[in-house]
Amino acid sequence: MHSLYSTANSVLSPASPYAQNIAHLFWVTFWISMVILVLVSAFVIFNLIRYRDRERSSELPPQTHGNTIVEITWTTIPFAILVVLFVLTVQSMEAVTPPKHPKTDPVNVDVVAHQWWWEFRYPGSKVVTANELHIPVGKPIDITLTSVDVIHDFWVPELGRKIDAVPAHPNQLVIEADKPGVYLGTCAEYCGAGHAWMRIRVYAQTPADYQTWLAGQAKPHPAPTSAAEAIGMGYFDGKCAECHNITGSGGSKGQDVGPDLTHFGTRDTLGAGVLANTPADLRTWLENPQAVKPGVHMPNLHLSTSQIDALVAYLEAK
Amino acid sequence: MAQKSMGAAPEALSPHEHPFPPLNRGWGWLTWFSTTDHKKIGIMYMVTSLFFFGVGGIEALLIRIQLAAPNAKVLSPQEYDAIFTMHGTTMIFLVVMPIFIGLANYILPLMVGARDVAFPRLNALGYWVFLLGGIVIYLALFTGSLANAGWFSYAPLSESAFTSRPGLDYWAAGLIETGVGTIAAAVNLIVTVVRYRATGMTWRRLPLFVWMMVITSLLILFALTPLNAGLIMLLGDRILHMHFFRANASGGSAILWQHIFWFFGHPEVYIMALPAFGIMSEVVPVFSRKPIFGYTFVAGSGIAIGLLSFGVWVHHMFAVGLGVPMNAAFSATSMLIAVPTGVKIFNWSTTMFQGKLRLDTPLLFAAAMIIQFVIGGITGVMFAVAPIDWQLTDTYFVVAHFHYVLFGGSMFGLWAGIYYWYPKVTGRMMSERLGKWHFWLAVIGFNMTFFVQHILGVMGMARRVYTYPNLPGYGTLNLISTIGAFILGTAVVLFLWNIVWSFRKGKVAGDNPWDAWTLEWATTSPPPEHNFERLPPVRSARPLFDLAHPELADAHAAQPEGNA
Numbered sequence: 001m002h003s004l005y006s007t008a009n010s011v012l013s014p015a016s017p018y019a020q021n022i023a024h025l026f027w028v029t030f031w032i033s034m035v036i037l038v039l040v041s042a043f044v045i046f047n048l049i050r051y052r053d054r055e056r057s058s059e060l061p062p063q064t065h066g067n068t069i070v071e072i073t074w075t076t077i078p079f080a081i082l083v084v085l086f087v088l089t090v091q092s093m094e095a096v097t098p099p100k101h102p103k104t105d106p107v108n109v110d111v112v113a114h115q116w117w118w119e120f121r122y123p124g125s126k127v128v129t130a131n132e133l134h135i136p137v138g139k140p141i142d143i144t145l146t147s148v149d150v151i152h153d154f155w156v157p158e159l160g161r162k163i164d165a166v167p168a169h170p171n172q173l174v175i176e177a178d179k180p181g182v183y184l185g186t187c188a189e190y191c192g193a194g195h196a197w198m199r200i201r202v203y204a205q206t207p208a209d210y211q212t213w214l215a216g217q218a219k220p221h222p223a224p225t226s227a228a229e230a231i232g233m234g235y236f237d238g239k240c241a242e243c244h245n246i247t248g249s250g251g252s253k254g255q256d257v258g259p260d261l262t263h264f265g266t267r268d269t270l271g272a273g274v275l276a277n278t279p280a281d282l283r284t285w286l287e288n289p290q291a292v293k294p295g296v297h298m299p300n301l302h303l304s305t306s307q308i309d310a311l312v313a314y315l316e317a318k
Numbered sequence: 319m320a321q322k323s324m325g326a327a328p329e330a331l332s333p334h335e336h337p338f339p340p341l342n343r344g345w346g347w348l349t350w351f352s353t354t355d356h357k358k359i360g361i362m363y364m365v366t367s368l369f370f371f372g373v374g375g376i377e378a379l380l381i382r383i384q385l386a387a388p389n390a391k392v393l394s395p396q397e398y399d400a401i402f403t404m405h406g407t408t409m410i411f412l413v414v415m416p417i418f419i420g421l422a423n424y425i426l427p428l429m430v431g432a433r434d435v436a437f438p439r440l441n442a443l444g445y446w447v448f449l450l451g452g453i454v455i456y457l458a459l460f461t462g463s464l465a466n467a468g469w470f471s472y473a474p475l476s477e478s479a480f481t482s483r484p485g486l487d488y489w490a491a492g493l494i495e496t497g498v499g500t501i502a503a504a505v506n507l508i509v510t511v512v513r514y515r516a517t518g519m520t521w522r523r524l525p526l527f528v529w530m531m532v533i534t535s536l537l538i539l540f541a542l543t544p545l546n547a548g549l550i551m552l553l554g555d556r557i558l559h560m561h562f563f564r565a566n567a568s569g570g571s572a573i574l575w576q577h578i579f580w581f582f583g584h585p586e587v588y589i590m591a592l593p594a595f596g597i598m599s600e601v602v603p604v605f606s607r608k609p610i611f612g613y614t615f616v617a618g619s620g621i622a623i624g625l626l627s628f629g630v631w632v633h634h635m636f637a638v639g640l641g642v643p644m645n646a647a648f649s650a651t652s653m654l655i656a657v658p659t660g661v662k663i664f665n666w667s668t669t670m671f672q673g674k675l676r677l678d679t680p681l682l683f684a685a686a687m688i689i690q691f692v693i694g695g696i697t698g699v700m701f702a703v704a705p706i707d708w709q710l711t712d713t714y715f716v717v718a719h720f721h722y723v724l725f726g727g728s729m730f731g732l733w734a735g736i737y738y739w740y741p742k743v744t745g746r747m748m749s750e751r752l753g754k755w756h757f758w759l760a761v762i763g764f765n766m767t768f769f770v771q772h773i774l775g776v777m778g779m780a781r782r783v784y785t786y787p788n789l790p791g792y793g794t795l796n797l798i799s800t801i802g803a804f805i806l807g808t809a810v811v812l813f814l815w816n817i818v819w820s821f822r823k824g825k826v827a828g829d830n831p832w833d834a835w836t837l838e839w840a841t842t843s844p845p846p847e848h849n850f851e852r853l854p855p856v857r858s859a860r861p862l863f864d865l866a867h868p869e870l871a872d873a874h875a876a877q878p879e880g881n882a
Contacts (some may be wrong), residue, residue: 005789006790009778010776011776025703026706037696040688040692041689044688048670048677051671051674053674053676057674060870062672063608063872065609065612066612066615067611075661078660079657082653085703089704093705096708150480153712155780161709164639166638167565168572184778185778188637188712188713188780189637189712190781192399192475192480192481193399194395196783196784294396
């Protein structure tokens with residue numbers, strides 16, 4: 001569990017040109033702000049110490065009413081600073097919002113937000129996966145983002161800006177990863193009971209590794225090779241396929257009420273990050289999803305131990 | 319003209335000639351229910367708000383207990399969601415707004431030398447409707463549910479398809495009522511200032527707290543009305559199956575709700591900040607023994623803030639995906655509003671310069687307010703920089719930012735005002751000893767709670783999560799924040815105890831314990847029901863200063879002689 005979340009996911013450890021651009025702007029703004037904060041604080045504290053009147057003398061200090069030159073100065077200087085900041089802002093906005101189809105052969109991914117999981121569809125290869133997004137490094141990834149229910153927000157701080165997933169209002173987002181690794185993200189717009197466990201993992205891979213992954217995912221789910229797996233597939237088709245899809249299972253109808261579970265065994269997490277994807281954790285989940293991720297739309301199916309064993313065998317097959 | 323006789327002349331304001339003579343005579347404590355006295359209504363507003371402050375504070379501590387460690391299970395997500403929703407709703411609508419309105423209700427008529435507010439019965443109605451709204455919001459508890467879609471209840475999450483339980487209906491209905499009460503109070507304050515100022519009190523001699531309350535009241539009129547319209551539409555969606563905000567259903571739009579809500583929501587920030595600015599502009603000069611530096615600029619910057627506050631709402635929606643041109647335009651306006659806000663900061667701190675500072679509790683809170691408000695202000699500018707907002711909005715950085723503005727700024731300013739005016743209201747001083755404990759624990763607790771939240775936001779922690787995985791640093795920083803919250807809670811308990819203790823045991827204050835200069839100090843503490851036996855002449859913004867120091871009188875200084 002801990003190892004799933006051992007990496008930083010800070011705005012200030014950017015791993016893409018876009019996140020880098022914003023981090024830079026953050027530091028520029030930060031240092032301007034610090035100068036202002038230090039000057040004002042120092043002035044206030046200086047006044048408190050220097051002009052403190054312990055004796056409470058009835059003698060009055062000079063009754064200064066104001067000074068127009070001073071007022072104009074401290075109106076125009078901040079204004080000038082903000083004009084500069086605004087220019088930097090617009091430059092950065094343009095830089096991190098590239099046109100929809102960059103010239104360099106983009107990878108397109110359709111991201112569909114659900115309460116409380118992410119559906120990732122690769123239109124080029126018909127691959128559909130959930131919560132764990134695989135991308136090749138060094139290429140802009142063109143994301144089209146929508147939601148099927150409430151407003152969510154796709155955010156992987158090291159790879160780029162966040163943007164809302166709004167029903168009936170598709171948004172475009174470009175992310176990129178400079179080097180291979182796992183980048184953590186999360187839903188950033190409050191979306192109901194499961195908001196905390198609507199996490200994102202982005203696996204940035206070398207182009208070769210990415211192609212291997214994509215080719216593997218494009219195949220059907222492994223056919224049962226044992227009695228347990230065959231029984232598990234039977235349960236899946238009879239019950240789980242009402243909401244979930246497994247390409248190759250026979251009973252699946254392409255449902256996406258719940259996450260697509262094709263090649264589920266290749267994923268690191270389940271429940272959008274709430275547990276590690278191990279047979280033991282999957283068993284815990286199937287015993288009662290509500291106890292693991294309260295509010296999740298998957299009900300407690302009251303499965304027997306043997307049903308759970310069979311389902312775990314089938315789902316985790318690689 | 320007949321109305322002219324009700325005008326600004328103080329002699330027209332004697333109890334016998336007032337259009338609405340007081341109704342409350344000789345019914346003991348029952349007079350609190352029938353009173354139309356602005357002072358009693360003000361006290362009821364403030365006591366009610368302090369009660370809700372306790373409720374909202376307990377909710378805050380529950381939030382911090384749940385977040386003290388990763389993967390905690392003290393609260394279920396459903397409970398946590400209701401508690402953070404009610405914390406925000408309570409603090410904004412049932413604490414900060416009404417406590418400032420209550421304070422203004424009490425102090426503002428005194429400051430302008432009036433007998434009462436313009437419409438005393440409407441004033442009483444406003445209070446009772448506000449109270450009803452607050453009760454209705456919490457009445458939802460009896461249905462077994464509370465509102466749980468966040469204080470800005472974004473559609474479509476707030477639609478019945480996704481939040482079917484009735485708590486949200488009570489929330490919307492209650493807010494409509496508090497909104498009506500608040501609008502009534504705003505009308506009253508505006509008309510009182512426009513028509514019932516003492517003779518000689520031109521707009522350029524108006525106390526700055528009064529100036530800021532007039533601007534606040536105008537913001538209330540133009541911001542609370544669209545909110546109420548939006549809430550009625552939301553209730554229409556939820557109860558009558560309309561579809562204003564239902565996406566995918568014949569023209570409904572989820573984003574429309576956000577536009578309506580934030581068109582209210584950003585002026586709302588200034589509705590909660592401008593009264594504190596007004597208090598600062600009274601307290602800092604009095605305890606520096608100098609007039610406010612740049613009176614005209616302090617008043618004028620308030621007007622500028624009020625106008626600009628209606629043109630910045632989309633900066634709450636930079637993550638929605640409205641496109642670069644829209645975001646750029648609202649980046650510009652949002653940055654612009656920092657200029658008049660900065661002017662105020664500079665004027666307060668320069669007022670202290672070369673003064674003879676009396677470091678009593680009100681000035682301590684005011685000084686801390688300046689520094690903490692600057693921190694909230696510069697993070698505000700960071701959010702005006704749209705790309706930074708695209709990273710940091712909806713994270714703990716936002717939570718830190720607005721608590722620096724609303725707690726570090728508004729609440730500290732309010733505390734300065736309560737210590738300052740408590741003697742006028744009760745006739746007794748608040749304990750300075752308890753006050754200093756309150757102050758230092760509040761400064762330590764507040765900054766400990768919220769400063770680390772900036773770091774958590776930068777480290778990728780989203781807001782409104784009922785728990786979080788054990789990411790590096792998250793547990794430690796959240797624990798620090800929780801410990802800070804309990805220190806802050808202790809400070810609040812001391813503050814409430816100070817109010818109760820000083821009411822019985824505080825030093826007797828006299829008319830003008832702080833040697834202050836505005837008209838409320840020209841009467842007894844507490845003032846008689848009709849407020850003033852007689853009013854001093856008003857020839858400047860500091861009439862009592864002119865009386866005490868005729869040789870230095872402001873009226874003789876280079877003070878522009880404006881007219882009303």
